[in-house]
Amino acid sequence: MRLQLAVGGRVRTIEIERRGNDFHLSIDGQTRTVDAASIGVAGWSLLVRGGNGSASRSVEAAVLPQKGSSGFDVHIDGFHIPVQVKGGVGRRFGDARSQGGSSEALLRVTAPMPGKVVRVLVKPGEEVTAKQGLVVVEAMKMENELRAARGGRVRDVLVAEGQSVEAGAALVVVE
Amino acid sequence: MRLQLAVGGRVRTIEIERRGNDFHLSIDGQTRTVDAASIGVAGWSLLVRGGNGSASRSVEAAVLPQKGSSGFDVHIDGFHIPVQVKGGVGRRFGDARSQGGSSEALLRVTAPMPGKVVRVLVKPGEEVTAKQGLVVVEAMKMENELRAARGGRVRDVLVAEGQSVEAGAALVVVE
């Protein structure tokens, strides 16, 4: 089977075939043999051969589906690494961690968690620079300043101070 | 709803009704109100009111279905307490822990785990007393002597020394 997966902004072409418990992979031409055992809900114990000699490297990974996307959030060695599946719907190809990506025309800043808006720091029409604070949301007893991922002009402010917001609610749009 | 459950060899009649998160129970006439929250696969966090005053006692229980039976194995406070559901099939009403119960005509001694028969200590026709060793099965590097739950006469010996047995395999029948 042929798959196209993107990680770290780069698309990788994978040929993958299953023989018993082993998976034979070719990743951009490099071959790997992987013995995969499923652990718990989303976990894998992987024994990876090929690459640096014949060593049988033991790796623990958890592969969680991303919400509203055909991609995965892969946990390895303390990292959360987003992997997009080519042809997946609902999410653009690229870095899933950004608030919307610096390449898009509009930057929508959304609430990452439910909470209460305690301060709105910008007004429509105002110019903002990258990392400038836009809105302060209180959740879990902490005030959290949401910042602009890139510079631009504030097009809309969609919330008011004192308002409660759900996770994912749009707060400010920067163009 | 009315249920008949047996525990410790005694049948209890239970009226149970659900109101929101609370369960109202009457057990042989005694009333209890229980707030039950499901934890994990088979676990419950129970807050039990009634009985000794209005205290809200916190109890953790796991309720696992018994294999081949409509009963449950309930874990509470380190104990494994078998509870039979009246009308359940595949298991007689009574103490599930016994090897067959002293009240039955035939006592079937079965292998509690897979292993190898290393010694057969009795012959058909032989009289045995309660707790006398019948067969020794090796498993997990240990020799395990299976004993008669009650006295009687050996009717059948169904295995030979050196034979491998699966869990549940009948080894000896005492009448």
Added chain:
Amino acid sequence: MKKVLIANRGEIAVRIIRACRDMGIKTVAVYSDCDRAALHVRLADEAWPIGPSAPRESYLRIDKIVDVARRAGVDAVHPGYGFLAENAQFASACVDARVTFIGPSAKTISLMGSKTAARETALRAGVRVVPGTEQPIDETASEAAVREIADRVGYPLMLKAVAGGGGKGMRTVASPEDLAGALRAARSEALSAFGDAAVYLERQILAPRHIEVQVVGDEHGTIVPFVERECTIQRRHQKVIEESPSPVVSAGLRDRITSAAVAVARTVNYTNAGTIEFLLDERGEFYFLEMNTRLQVEHPITEMVTGVDLVTTQIRVARGDKLTLNAGTCVVPRGHAIECRIYAEDPDNNFLPSPGRIEGLRVPHGPGVRDDSGAYEGEEVPIFYDPLISKLITWGDTREHAIARMRRALAEYHVRGIKTTIPFFQWVLEDDDFVAGRFDTSFLDRKLAAPNGRAVRGPDAEHEELAVIAAAITEITRTPGSAPTASDSTRWRSTARVEALR
């Protein structure tokens, strides 16, 4: 003392329940709506509901908690930390209900709860304080008036809430032009957090370390100090890594600073557990900062290097026992302990809270590892409270050994479903300056500001390749028509899940 109510939640409630169990004391938990299935509810002997999830409607409701204490017939109440732990009214209400409050007297809580009164107490005890204002500046003081005071104290300075704690209502003011904004922010935060907008000013000590001394006093006049804790690793004035002993405190300095702590405690006839916080400057001079009149979050590191169980000690003192601790051995550390506060926060995204369901959890174990947690697999981490889900503590015979074990434990720690600060700690523990013990309270904020304020530690090409492999295997094993699982163990698992859903 036969039965104790724990007026708290989360890991500290679980910690207190364990201490009670060790003493054969029955426990009564209280819980808000969202905490019905919380670990402290499950582990307690009794559990009583006290209202909606918002703290003001449950864990901060003195009336409800005292009512449960009465109805459940408890002998004492342990407040933990946070919530009502430093609330003098709560301590009084317990006493009025003839229930022992496990902590100091309401009078002491009230006195030391005022930062300015506490500074005065330290001065009376002959302990140096950070130069600053001795009087609270209330909300009616004009900006100009504050500016005048600030000029006297000198810049850089700290603006702090009089009723404050935990870094709330606190602002650094580097120069006069920052004063107005910082004053507004500090007053607003202080008002919303403590219901009191009063602030005070302190000179900012340059390159300070935060060193604190645990003390325990009994009702018979004995006050015992413990080896210091180093709590310099802070983010936005919140401690995130603590250790004991401090890598920079000599035996001589330890002697002086623990003696100063005892002097402050003695001035107020302190009973039960409390902590005196100091700032230590580059020349080895230390300044009284404040006193916390409760059990501290980071108390386990003291337990690990002294062998003393501070919570059982609190309970013993509260029931009137004489302290039998050997004052000498409590100030001599045995080995070294470190604590990382594992928060449900996303370190890659400005430490935003990350509440939600814990889909998978593997907790580290083995020699020298202790995990004080209120979390479990399947738990929903609520949005209403402090996002601390666990305190991971390691012990080693040296600081290097404790750090090595912490790295090992962090690598074993898996939390799936929510983001946590575990990768952040892995990053800090690899830092040369941290490992060398070279840091002051600005360490983390500087480190975090340094590269780009984003990912504190990034995956390398090999991690990305492994992620692609894991994703590819997951993708093809979930494709209809292909076998759904890669091993027998998965088939069992799936079967079990299907059965559980019947």
Added chain:
Amino acid sequence: MKKVLIANRGEIAVRIIRACRDMGIKTVAVYSDCDRAALHVRLADEAWPIGPSAPRESYLRIDKIVDVARRAGVDAVHPGYGFLAENAQFASACVDARVTFIGPSAKTISLMGSKTAARETALRAGVRVVPGTEQPIDETASEAAVREIADRVGYPLMLKAVAGGGGKGMRTVASPEDLAGALRAARSEALSAFGDAAVYLERQILAPRHIEVQVVGDEHGTIVPFVERECTIQRRHQKVIEESPSPVVSAGLRDRITSAAVAVARTVNYTNAGTIEFLLDERGEFYFLEMNTRLQVEHPITEMVTGVDLVTTQIRVARGDKLTLNAGTCVVPRGHAIECRIYAEDPDNNFLPSPGRIEGLRVPHGPGVRDDSGAYEGEEVPIFYDPLISKLITWGDTREHAIARMRRALAEYHVRGIKTTIPFFQWVLEDDDFVAGRFDTSFLDRKLAAPNGRAVRGPDAEHEELAVIAAAITEITRTPGSAPTASDSTRWRSTARVEALR
């Protein structure tokens, strides 16, 4: 030393991996077919298959393991305990492959592996041994010949396998008429367990306690002893509860017994970790029993009361480091530690093995608790190996405190799906004689024989009522038509599970 192969499985393999991690050493696991998803495989840096599940085809295969050691390029092999840990051929094969064996020399293993040669060594060191035969009795010796020897040694006596260990091939002979049966049984068990039917006889010490002394020797002539371990609580000659220090060993006796242990170790120029076992009689006299030339199962209790990591110490000594331990402090216990060996056995059913899938697992945590385990939720406990799934260790400042914490930890420990010895330990820890420290090696077998040999601790009426309540709620919530779950948290859970099954 950069890379170590662990020639073992289960909790001890995990324990050794953790020690390697703490030292920055890479780890190589080996595994049999049924252990593919075992915790030691998951935690190691590399993992290599070595064959079918039966030990003789995998973990006992010297050729396969040495082959992996070569191919993986390891510097050393740690054998753990059991399997090849006391196999001199394995130690030699490692040396031949230019791989360090983390343990004593093959010659020492071989010498002390013979129970009769070990007794001779002790006598040479000036240490008293249990009166008995100095020569092995091989399988050709007639029953009559053995009877003659037995008469000289005197009844009651012990029949023991020369190659023995772990209680296998061991029988008590109370009087002459029991000799024939016991001889047959011991020879047969010895042959099947060790491939050697030779036995020897020892006088049975009356009401003995099993006391052992850990020692570590380096390659520079230093041998350090540690505070004794009390391992008297045994079932069928297998240790089930160990503690350190012993409740009956005075400082004077400790001095004598640790000196005797060092004398034995010095006689064979012992290197690495080893344990000398003694019997202690009612008058305080002790007798050399045997020496175990490996890491002991119960080593964590020594670690808890001395702060020394024995596994990292083994690795340091194996790479040639000089011991830097303070010999004085290693024999002075700090507090008290207890270990319970949690087995997958059914204590209500004659301790029959209970392999199977662990459906649910909650491990205890908190102050003074350590769990050394190879188990995890979802794991299938295999039928091929020793059924030890975890060692639960608690520490307290006194024996009472350690016992209280063990009770608390056992109550928190939930293992669903298989039977374990947890309820058995809860029963023992409530026993007055145990709590008072009044016991000898026959303690458990007598206690277990006493009531009816069945349930060691039974549920009372209240437990049964709660069981009925839990079962009734489960029954009605799984009835079609009724809501399947009892609370919101369940609904989240079910939803999550359904999603996971997509």
